[in-house]
Amino acid sequence: MISPERLRLHPFFGDLTPDQLNALAMLADTVAYPKDTVIFQVGAPAKTIYLLEKGCVELYYESFDPVFKPELRRQYLIGEVNPGEVFGVSALIEPYKFTSVAATATPCQMVEIDAEKLRALSDNFPELMCVLSKQIIHTLMERLHYTRIQLAAERAP
Ligand code: SIN
DSSP, X not given: OOOHHHHHTSGGGTTSOHHHHHHHHTXXXXXXXXXXXXXXXXXXXXXXXXXXXXXXXXXXXXXEETTTEEEEEEEEEEEEEOTTOEEOGGGGSTTOBOOSEEEESSOEEEEEEEXXXXXHHTTTOTTHHHHHHHHHHHHHHHHHHHHHHHHHHHHOO
């Protein structure tokens, strides 16, 4: 468990009520990782959502064709997560599987929230998922914006 205040400080959780924050804080723990640690892989069951407090996490898209080119597995850097940002949002979106690789680019400290228990909390707090969904959409729009910038740069003459 962590202090609910630690969550309230961040915009992702800023709209939650004190009761919702308390319930969420009971599912959360602080974890430190050294540089170059893989936090999750593409396709892995998404059971945890992460709030980065210190350091930098990189997100990679993995291209892999197990049928025609099983020997070619490549990773492309597609984004960066900075302190105060949430990642691993697939833990709150069906089918609950991660869509990228996440790895620490520096030593990192993050809050990890048990997403399976969080999803179950919505029985007691029906509005919780609605409030969090708005923040998830916001996070995904930021990812899309960053992807568009990269695509535009790639296509520039
Ligand atoms: C994922 O959750 O599938 C990847 C990481 C993220 O976009 O937050």
